[in-house]
Every structure is written in C-alpha cells, then in structure tokens.
Amino acid sequence: MKTLLELDSVAARYGPVQALHDVSLVVREGEVVAVLGANGAGKTTTLRAISGTVARSGAIELDGRQLKGGPEAAARSGIAHVPEGRGTFVDLTVAENLRLGAYTSRSRSVRADTKRIAEYFPWMAERGGQRAGTLSGGEQQMLALGRALMSRPRLLLLDEPSLGLAPMIVREFFRVVGQLNEEGLTVLVVEQDARIALRASQRAYVLEVGRVALTGTSDELRDDESVRRSYLGY
Amino acid sequence: MLAAAFSDFMQQVVSGLASGGIYALLALALVIIHRSTGVINFAQGEMALLSTYIAWTLTFNHGWSYWPAFVATLAISFAGGIGIHRVVIRPVERGSLLRIVIVTIGLLVAINGFVVWQWSGEPQQLQSPFGTETYDIGGVVVSAHDIGTIAVAVGIVLLLWGLFQFTKVGLALRATAVNPEEARLVGVRVTWMLALGWGLAALLGAVAGMLTAPTVGLDPNMMAAVLIYAFAAAVLGGVDSPIGAVVGGLLIGVLLNLLSYLSQYGAFDWFTEELRLPMALLVILGVLLVRPQGIFGRPAVKRV
Numbered sequence: 342m343k344t345l346l347e348l349d350s351v352a353a354r355y356g357p358v359q360a361l362h363d364v365s366l367v368v369r370e371g372e373v374v375a376v377l378g379a380n381g382a383g384k385t386t387t388l389r390a391i392s393g394t395v396a397r398s399g400a401i402e403l404d405g406r407q408l409k410g411g412p413e414a415a416a417r418s419g420i421a422h423v424p425e426g427r428g429t430f431v432d433l434t435v436a437e438n439l440r441l442g443a444y445t446s447r448s449r450s451v452r453a454d455t456k457r458i459a460e461y462f463p464w465m466a467e468r469g470g471q472r473a474g475t476l477s478g479g480e481q482q483m484l485a486l487g488r489a490l491m492s493r494p495r496l497l498l499l500d501e502p503s504l505g506l507a508p509m510i511v512r513e514f515f516r517v518v519g520q521l522n523e524e525g526l527t528v529l530v531v532e533q534d535a536r537i538a539l540r541a542s543q544r545a546y547v548l549e550v551g552r553v554a555l556t557g558t559s560d561e562l563r564d565d566e567s568v569r570r571s572y573l574g575y
Numbered sequence: 576m577l578a579a580a581f582s583d584f585m586q587q588v589v590s591g592l593a594s595g596g597i598y599a600l601l602a603l604a605l606v607i608i609h610r611s612t613g614v615i616n617f618a619q620g621e622m623a624l625l626s627t628y629i630a631w632t633l634t635f636n637h638g639w640s641y642w643p644a645f646v647a648t649l650a651i652s653f654a655g656g657i658g659i660h661r662v663v664i665r666p667v668e669r670g671s672l673l674r675i676v677i678v679t680i681g682l683l684v685a686i687n688g689f690v691v692w693q694w695s696g697e698p699q700q701l702q703s704p705f706g707t708e709t710y711d712i713g714g715v716v717v718s719a720h721d722i723g724t725i726a727v728a729v730g731i732v733l734l735l736w737g738l739f740q741f742t743k744v745g746l747a748l749r750a751t752a753v754n755p756e757e758a759r760l761v762g763v764r765v766t767w768m769l770a771l772g773w774g775l776a777a778l779l780g781a782v783a784g785m786l787t788a789p790t791v792g793l794d795p796n797m798m799a800a801v802l803i804y805a806f807a808a809a810v811l812g813g814v815d816s817p818i819g820a821v822v823g824g825l826l827i828g829v830l831l832n833l834l835s836y837l838s839q840y841g842a843f844d845w846f847t848e849e850l851r852l853p854m855a856l857l858v859i860l861g862v863l864l865v866r867p868q869g870i871f872g873r874p875a876v877k878r879v
Contacts, residue, residue, distance in 0.1 A: 392760065416762030424760065432753045433746075441750050444743070445762035492761070 342369040344405075345527050346391070346496055351399035352551075353383075353390040360386040360395070362551040368496065373518070373528040375538040375559065377573060378548035384531040385425055387548070388498045391415070391529075392422040403496065417445050421494035425501045427481040429488070431474030435465055438473050438484055442491030451491070458487045461517055479510035486517065497521075499530040503537055515541045535573040539563045547572045580840065582714040587832040593721035594804075595828020596728030600783040601805035602812065602820035603735070604776035610752040610815050611772045612668070614675045618682035620802030622659070623780030624795065625686050626652040627788050628694050630781070631701050641704040645785060649778050656777025660770040668769075690795050703789035724786045731782055732821055735775070739817070748772060800852055804828075807855040810862050813872025822870065827855065 346368040353361040361383045368374045376384050389395040392415040393408065401408045403418055412422070421442075429438050439458065443451045459466035462483050473484060482502055489497055499518070503511040511534075519541060522528055532538035539545060539559040547555040547562070555562070555572060562568055601619060608616045616622075626648055633644035663682060667674040705723030709716050739745040750758040751768040759765050787801055808827045812819025831851050838846040868874045 394756070394759070412759040413762050413764050416760060422760050424757070428754075428757050428760070430750050430753045430757060433749060437746060437749075440743075440746060441758075441761050441763075444747065488761070 342371060344368075345370045345403065346529065347400075347402045348387075348391070349400040349402075351387075351390050351397060351401060353386050353395045353397040355386075355395065360551055361390060361397075364390075364399075364548070364551070364553055366546050366553065366556070368527060368529050370527055371522070371525060372544060373522050373530065373542040375535075375542035375545040376529065376531045376548060377533075377535045377538060377545055378554075379574075380533070381550075382548040383551040384533075384548055385500055386551075388422060388424075388500050388529070388531055391498060392420055394422075416492065419492075419495035420498060421489035421492050421496070422498040423485045423489050423500060423502065425504060427478070427485050429473040429476075429481050429484050432472065434470050434472055435476070435484060436469035438488050439465065439469075439491050442488035445492055454491050454493070458490055461490075461520075462487055479506050479514075482506060482510075482514060483517075486514070490521070495527065497526055497528045499528060501531055501533060503532060503534045511537060539573075578714065582716070583839075584833075584836060585715040586717065587836040588829055589715070589717045589725075590721050591829035591832030592825060593724040593728075593828070594832070595808075595825035596725050597783045597786050597801060597824075598804040598808045598827050599821045599824025600728055600731060600779045600786075601801060602808035602824045603732070603817060604779040604783075605805055605809045606812075606814060606817055606820045607772050607776050607779075609809075611748070611755075611769050612664075612675065614672050614679065615806075615814075616776065617676065617679040617802075618659075618686060619679075619776065619780055619805070620798035621683045621686035621690075622652070622656070622777050623784035623787075623801075624690055624798045626655075626777070626781035627701065627784035627793060627797070628690055630785050631699055631788070631793055632694075634702070635699070641702060645704070648781050648785065652777040652781035653774040656774040657770045659777070660773035664773065665766065665770075687795055694795075696795050698792045698794040701785070701788035701793050720789055727782065727786060731779065735779075735817075744771070803852055803855050804831075807858045809869075810859045811869055813869030815873075816869065816871035819869050819871035827858065831855070 344367055348364055348366045351361060351364045352359065364383065364387055376387055378384050386395055390397040391401060391408070393411045403420065406418070408415060408418065415422070430441065433441070439455055440451060443454060464480070465484065465487055473481060476484060502514055506514070515537060518528060530538060530542065539562055542559045545557065545559050545562050546553050555568065601623065604619050605616060608614065629651055630644050630648040633639040633647060634641060659682070663678060664675060667678050703720040703723070705719040708719045710719065739749060747758065747763045748768050748771065750763055751765050755765045783801065784798060787797060791797060804827050805824065808823035809820050811826060812821070812823030831854060834843055834846045834854065835848065837843045862869060
C-alpha cells in the first residue's frame with residue numbers, strides 16, 4: 342500500500358510548552374489508523390500539527406509533498422480536520438455548514454455531493470434549514486463528518502469523535518466511518534476510548550508525553566494483555 | 576387642522592426614514608466589523624468623511640458628474656478599507672482588543688487631521704444627485720433627496736443581504752464571524768475575509784457620507800453626530816445583528832423626528848434640536864441597562 346501521510350520527528354509547542362517531542366508515524370492509503378494515549382499525551386496536538394494549527398517542526402509529508410503553511414493550505418491539499426468538540430458553525434444552518442465543507446472544491450459538484458452525504462445521513466437533507474446549534478450532540482458530530490466529506494478529502498482527521506456522546510451514537514458514528522473506509526477513505530483518528538478505536542482501526546500508535554511509545558496492528562495491541570494494562574487502561 | 580397635523584406627521588416620518596437610512600448604513604458598517612473582530616471601529620465616521628471629500632473633489636475639482644463620482648468613490652473606499660485593515664489593523668490584531676480600539680481612535684484623529692490639512696475646515700457643498708425638488712403626495716410634502724436617500728439605503732441593504740446570503744464569499748464572511756478557527760480548517764482565508772469586512776464597512780460609510788453631505792453641508796465635523804446616531808442604532812438593534820442595525824437606524828431616525836414633531840404640538844415641549852444628540856446617548860444607555868443584547872441580539876453566552 343502507498344504511503345499517504347508521513348510524520349518524521351515532528352515536534353510542536355504552544356508558546357513555551359512543548360506538547361510534542363518526537364512523533365513519527367505513517368498512514369497508508371485506504372487505512373484507518375488510530376492514535377491512542379492518556380490525556381495530555383499529545384494526541385490532539387498531533388492532528389493540529391498535521392493541519393497546521395500549531396507551531397511545529399520536523400517533516401510532514403502528504404503523498405510525498407511537504408505540508409507547509411496553516412490550516413487553509415492543509416484544507417487545500419486535501420486534509421479534512423474534524424476538531425474535538427464537534428466543530429460546526431452553530432449560527433449557520435445545516436445546509437450552509439455542508440456548503441462550507443465544499444469551500445475549497447472548485448467543482449460544480451456541491452449539489453451532487455450534498456445528495457451523496459444525504460444517503461449516509463438522510464436527516465441532513467430534510468433539516469437543511471435548521472441552525473446547527475440546535476442539533477443534538479450526536480447530530481452535530483455527524484454534521485461535522487458530513488461537512489468534512491464535502492471537501493472530498495484524501496485524508497480525514499478525527500479528533501475524539503466519541504467525546505460526550507452516548508455509546509449507541511458512537512457505534513453508529515464508527516459504523517459510518519468504517520463504511521467510508523471500505524469505499525476508500527483514509528482516516529487518522531485520535532481517541533481516548535481505546536476499545537472503540539482499536540476495533541475501528543487497522544493499526545494504532547500509542548503516545549506517551551509527546552512521543553510514540555508503541556505501535557502495531559490494532560489486533561496485536563488489543564490482544565496483548567500487558568499493553569492493555571499499562572497503556573490503554575482496560 | 577387635524578389634516579395639517581397628519582401631513583406634518585407623515586413628513587416627519589419620511590424625513591426620519593431618510594436620516595434613519597443613513598444611520599442604518601453606518602450602523603451596518605459598525606456591525607460588520609464588530610462581528611468579525613469584536614471591536615467597535617471609532618474611525619468609521621471619519622473614514623466616511625474622507626470618502627465624501629474624495630467624492631466632492633471628483634465632482635467639484637475634476638468636473639465629474641455625480642454618479643460616476645459616486646461609483647468611483649465606492650471603489651476607492653472599498654480598496655482603502657482593505658488597505659487600512661492590512662496596514663494599520665492587522666499588526667495589532669493579536670492580543671488585547673483594547674489595542675485595536677485605541678488604534679481606531681488614533682485613526683479617527685489622524686483622518687480628521689488629514690482632511691483639515693488637505694481641504695481646510697471651510698464648509699463645502701456637495702450637490703444632491705436627486706435635485707432639490709419637493710413633491711406633494713396627498714398633502715404630504717417630501718423632498719426628492721429624502722426619497723432618493725431611502726431608495727439608495729434600501730438598495731444597498733438588499734445588495735449586502737444578497738451577498739451574505741447567496742454567495743460563497745458571503746458564506747465565508749459569515750463563517751469567519753461565527754468561528755474563525757473553524758473557518759480556517761475548511762480552507763477559508765480568514766485574514767482576507769477580515770480585510771474584506773473592512774472594505775465593505777468603508778464602502779457603506781462612503782454611501783452614508785455622500786448622502787449626508789447634501790443636507791447638512793460638508794465640513795470636517797459632519798460625521799461626528801451621524802456616528803453617534805449609528806452607535807445608538809447598532810446598540811438598539813443588537814451590535815451583532817445586521818438586521819438589528821437597519822431596524823435600529825430607522826427607529827432612531829424616526830423617533831428623533833417624532834420628538835421634534837410632538838414638541839411643536841405641545842407634548843415634550845422641552846425638546847429642542849440641541850437635545851437630539853443627548854437623546855441618542857440616552858438610547859444607548861437605556862438599552863445597555865435594560866437589554867444589553869439589543870432588540871435582535873442574542874444574549875452573550877460564554878462557552879466553557
């Protein structure tokens with residue numbers, strides 16, 4: 342499988358605070374890769390380094406090309422980042438949120454893409470005029486995913502999608518992600534809930550204080566008793 | 576007597592709508608900048624003043640007719656607003672909002688000084704493009720300039736609404752106002768959107784200035800009072816609500832005229848023209864005390 346995303350010794354800091362020390366990882370085309378770890382291990386910062394919303398150093402390549410600049414540039418090179426805590430425009434309608442997802446695409450395919458998204462989430466078509474802020478938490482998370490898909494991303498970054506959602510909704514969310522992956526979408530997902538993330542992914546990295554502590558296939562990590570106990574806490 | 580009182584009343588309403596339309600345009604400019612950057616642009620009135628002097632120079636010194644000068648002034652103001660954001664505002668945009676506010680106050684003083692230096696403080700006359708005729712519509716005498724002012728204000732507001740509601744760039748402008756960080760993640764070039772907001776605000780101010788000058792005369796203090804009325808309009812409507820700015824502007828314009836009207840007929844007989852400006856301040860104070868979010872604003876909720 343071809344390498345789509347490669348991080349080589351990436352470090353990142355918030356002002357004086359070093360959040361990432363040395364993270365190297367690879368995501369191949371068509372994979373779902375999970376990034377796990379405790380609070381403050383640098384999971385979210387890893388995604389933010391990729392999309393350029395934090396000061397970073399080291400090499401980040403998408404499809405062999407160095408990623409430079411801020412999130413506007415990352416969005417233009419095909420990265421869709423769904424940030425922690427949903428990330429919808431609460432004052433705008435469902436339809437407007439979806440249209441914004443297609444902001445970088447030049448094509449006239451916005452309408453066709455909206456239809457395609459409605460096949461996954463029929464309610465979005467019916468409630469296009471509703472303000473995103475009035476949706477339930479689960480619906481907002483789905484809308485954030487739908488909006489990300491509108492950009493026809495080459496790589497989807499998901500930050501803690503399970504946060505604050507009921508287990509049933511989390512399962513539904515990952516079912517859709519799995520379906521999208523089968524259709525060819527590459528996903529890098531950060532999760533606190535290791536159990537869900539290992540089930541949804543093919544490979545995983547475990548971060549510890551800003552460094553990669555461990556990596557392997559999701560099956561290996563899940564079956565290794567000592568790994569589970571010392572790193573994943575279940 | 577009653578009929579005369581009624582036509583007098585209607586006359587005051589129409590001319591109140593005309594001045595209210597001007598306040599609405601300037602209030603809209605304030606709201607656009609406040610929504611995207613969170614600051615009140617104190618230089619908004621002086622920016623409009625400078626635009627109006629440019630229009631005056633084009634017509635008076637260069638012999639342009641009004642409408643070409645109007646359009647050219649809009650273009651110059653739009654570009655100037657973008658320039659002000661890029662050169663003066665952007666360097667102080669990070670950090671405390673107070674820094675931007677102080678810079679806009681500095682800009683106010685600087686532009687006013689420049690205007691006096693360039694054009695002197697002598698009052699000038701900018702012709703009304705609508706002429707000086709008055710029409711008698713069923714006993715109500717209205718001036719062509721008032722009708723034209725209302726028409727232009729309505730037209731500009733509708734154009735702006737269309738821009739925000741139906742275009743991609745309008746959607747990006749709104750997204751930037753709602754959540755700039757998110758907007759960057761979907762690929763919106765936020766700094767350009769902020770600059771564009773300043774450009775639009777400068778353009779709105781230019782229209783307000785060019786509509787104000789024919790009735791009150793063009794001099795370096797022309798926009799000071801208009802800016803206060805626009806503040807009152809924005810606060811009344813809700814400082815984050817474009818619709819609120821328009822409604823607030825019209826309300827302020829009509830209410831102040833009705834006070835004058837009523838004082839002529841015995842009620843509120845303490846009210847004189849000199850009290851118009853203090854009344855606007857009273858409105859600001861009253862709204863901030865009773866309903867700080869204004870008529871159309873939503874109460875500020877801090878997300879934790």
